[in-house]
Amino acid sequence: MNGTSSADAATAAAPSPWEDLVTTALLGTDRRPAAYGGSGREAPLALLDEAAMATVRRRAGLRPARAARRPEPAPEDPRPALPGAAARRLATLLADRSAGSGSGRRGSSPDLMELLPQWLATANARGYAAPPQALPALLDAARGRTDLRPAALAFAGPRALWLARLNADWRFALRAAPGGGARLPDLGDTEAVRRLWREGLFAERVALLGALRAGTPARARELLASTWAAERAEDRLMFLDSLRAGLSAADEPFLERALDDRGRTVRATAAELLSALPASALAARMAVRAAACVALDRTRSAPGIVIEPPLECDSGMERDGVVAIPPAGRGERSWWLGQLVESAPLGSWPGRLGGRTAQEIVALPVSDGWQGELHAAWCRAAVRQRDAAWSRALLGSPSAPEAGGPGAVSLAERAKLLAALDSAERAGWVAGFIATHGLSEAFQLLGVCAVPWAAPLGRAVVDALNIARDAGSYPWSFSGVMGLAERCLDPAETVRLEGLLAIPDEPDDAAPGAGGYWAEAFQRLMTTLRLRAQMAEELAPPHGGPPAQPPEAAA
Amino acid sequence: MTEQGVRWSAEQVLSLAPDAASRTAGGKLGTAGPWSEAGSGEGTVWGLCKGSGSRPYQTVADLADPAGPAYKCSCPSRKFPCKHALGLLLLWAGDDGSVPASAEPPEWAEQWLAGRRKRAETDQPRAEESSQAATADPEAARRRAERRAERVTAGATELEQRLADLLRGGLAAAGQAGYGLWDETAARMVDAQAPGLASRTRELGAIPASGAGWPARLLEECALLHLLDQGWLRRDRLPDALAATVRSRLGLPATADGAPVRDHWLVLAQYDSVDPKLTTRRIWLHGAASGGTRLLLSYGAAGRAPELTLPVGLALDAELSAYPGAGQPRSALGERFAPPAPATFRPPGTTTAEAVARYGEALRADPWLESVPVTLDRVVPVPDGDLWQLADADADCALPLTRAARSRPGLWRLVALSGGAPVTVFGECGHRGFTPLTAWPQHTDEAIPLC
DSSP: OSSSSSSSSGGGSSSOOOHHHHHHHHHHHTTTOTGGGGGSSSSHHHHHHHHHHHHHHHHHOOEEEEEEEEEOOOOOOSBBBBOOHHHHHHHHHHHHHHSSSSSSSOSSSSOHHHHHHHHHHHHHHHHBBBBBGGGHHHHHHHHOOGGHHHHHHHHHHHHHHHTTTTTEEEEEEEEGGGGGOOOOOOOTOHHHHHHHHSOOOOOHHHHHHHHHHHHHHHHHHHHHHHHGGSSOOOHHHHHGGGTTOOOOOGGHHHHHHHHOSSSHHHHHHHHHHTTSSTHHHHHHHHHHHHHEEEEEOOOOSSOOOOOOOOOOHHHHHHTTTSSSOTTTTSOHHHHHHHHHHHHHHEEEEEETTTTTOOOHHHSSSSSGHHHHHHHHHHHHHHHHHHHHHHHHHHHHTSSHHHHHHOSSOOHHHHHHHHHHHHHHHHHHHHHHHHHHHOTTTTTTHHHTSSSOOOOHHHHHHHHHHHHHHTTOGGGGGHHHHHHHHHHSSSSHHHHHHHHGGGGOOTTTTTTTHHHHHHHHHHHHHHHHHHHHHHHHHHSSSSSSOOSSOOHHOOO | OOOOGGOHHHHHTTHHHHHHHHHHHHHHHHTTTTEEEEEEEEEEEEEEESSSSSSSSEEEEEEEOOOOEEEEESSOOSSSOOOHHHHHEEEEEHTSSOOOOOOOHHHHHHHHHHHHHHHHHHHHHHHHHHHHHTTHHHHHHHHHHHHHHHHHHHHHHHHHHHHHHHHHOOOOHHHHHHHHHHHHHHHHHHTTHHHHHHHHHHHHHGGGSEEEEEEHHHHHHHHHHHOOOOOOOOHGGOOOHHHHHHHHHHHHOOOOOSOOOEEEEEEEEEEEEEOOOOEEEEEEEEETTTTEEEEEEEEETTOOSSSSOHHHTTEEEEEEEEEESOOOEEEEEEEEOOOOOOOOOOOOOOOOHHHHHHHHHHHHTTTTTTTTEEEEEEEEEEEEEEEEEEEESSSSSSEEOOOHHHHHHHHHHHHHHHSOOOEEEEEEEEETEEEEEEOOOOOOOOOEEEO
């Protein structure tokens, strides 16, 4: 439509009567007396008469504009539509994003934004399509919180990428999508894959490599090897890093060659990857070096370990990724020792130390104060090699008195070790830890437990919260654990919370008013659990599975 | 109608919220957690909500009242509805069994409901009495109207003088003068009891800062203001309908004395425009049988939500009476015969060419008209550089979106909903372009509000 403000193309040549009116109005009728006095009225009023007529005439004669080039239609989303109740729930969760959270105390109502990740995970697992009208809010939420992006974009589906191409605010979605939003070629089409690998932008190539690696790891490695020498050092590092996924013994020859790379960081990464393959030649070399430093002490009656750290860092060690110069404040021999032990396969130790199991080895005394250094290196090795037996041994018993204190193994390392155990064992260990040491150190450990928490773990957390309340402290001392509990506790535990909702009588030594705050915090916990149960139910697939076709297609 | 049939959707409930904070707070309470003894029956919903105190709040909502939803809550909030009422209604809308349909409300709820029903019965005759009282002294009313007309005439004459001075000196000079000049003139028009002239005058002040092409826009608006002045000064020579239009444009009081039209009115759109003193709510209704599109206005004092709330997508069986004036869509809501219920139809649509033609046609009856309500069928939102337009799916024509519509989040909801495919869009079509207000995607009759 030709709006009143935009000049008619036809009038570009000669000033139209309307433009003449505007010019006169702009300058004033005193300065530009014109032929508007004909009606016998004052010039300004005659001008306004004319202008009014022209305005209404122009508005009444408006025509539609020519249509601009239409965008390509968005690709079809084959997933079934979200059930109505779940769609409304999503709208509420997304609406909470903009408001709230600024105020300090949270009261007894649930923190909806914190439930969004869970909702998205469930919706994705069930394979529902996002309602189109929710996409803008979903993209805005993903824009503000990078941790939400993968799940939010997966749920938002192809239409969101289509939408993101139209709005600069949502460019991140294109970057996050494989191939920068451009479609990757069919991975079976060797020629197209090779062409993209040769000619693509860096991000596209990384995406291609990642996609290939997910399905056919060997093809990805061969593709990378074909151009390896010609790549820039920082690109080589990134490409090498993408081999971390799907790493196997077949990658060893390639990685072994990369140990002679020009780039120091590339060499280090190759060495790190190789040491995660216990059967690799590098691991074997490391085992020999490490074994030379760690031995059974046969001079004493009780068995123990004696350490003789390496005297020098030779070129062979450096080639295998050992960093020669220690960080400030560390002795170089202990620094080298740590790197050797960390890269040596854990499976080599029982043979070296008298056929003992991991458990027994960890229990051996270590001479001359080397225990900390040695155990820390074993921890790193157990994490890198994902060795459950060694992780279990190094974690020790959760109820051991030193487990709660600043022992040889830090909480961060424990959390990593726990990741090597299966989820039930992990939950059991953390439950045991909480039962003995309370909640003050448990936050990091709870973070690695599978959601929803297994029953013993949930019970341990609730009991510990109950104990903390009875001890008279304020609930916000435990706000981190409380927040985790709201998100991770199994909704089936709601029953066990009923008894905690009452405001207890305050003991004399308790913090004033704490009882009321605790009741409120438990109320919020319970409301959130109920809400989560309801959310899961709303997302449950309809009886007889999801419909093969969207219902409207049948109508 | 079954109990199931009248359950509202969560959007419809949330649109009752007086402000964004209440929406959020209500949304959080829309879970089974804090509620107990909740129930519903015959269009009323009740429940006990556990708050921070020891006694739970008693919350009741009455949606069955044809005069509009009513709420009662024992909480101290001054908002209507409060977050508890919203939460309760959300819970009810969620329909997950936590608000069972039970026949008997508890005593505390029953008391209030019974009181309301009784008052509603006694209100009816009283309303009639009071309207009689207003016209009891026709002589005094006539004198009052005459006095006001004199003041408006004085105001219009003064405004004509000021416009003449302005054009004599040139708009360029006025562009530098800023808002002060216009605000002062607007204040004079308020004194002259011509609010229509006052608001138009005040809006002139913003035009010089509105970017390229402002002189043309300022001249247009000055000319239309001049036209309105002239219309008032010569109203005795105008046809009755046009004279009524002039009166309504000036903001003079009028009563909706048109013949009541009973119909199934589909709520097309509801949106508020907020200024520091007044919140104005506009509700567009489409008559299923009459085919007409009518406008309801409702006002709220600063910071309070207007009383009338009709969620988009519901249809109500009610009577509307038109306000006087040619080409005026404004109506008053008369008797409601049933509570609003979800509608399963959409208004019939038209093409973009027909939409602008309708606007041109409507200008004959009301030259001051900014836009007309139109439903466009089968249009696609299309980016056009920095602008957006709605293009016909089957023709090479398009309507640009207004500047206001481009900056609203609703634009992106519309684009997402379409995904490049044709949709039905209701909105306002005028000389500035098209403002989309509600959309219906291809395959469902679910209305998606865009404003």
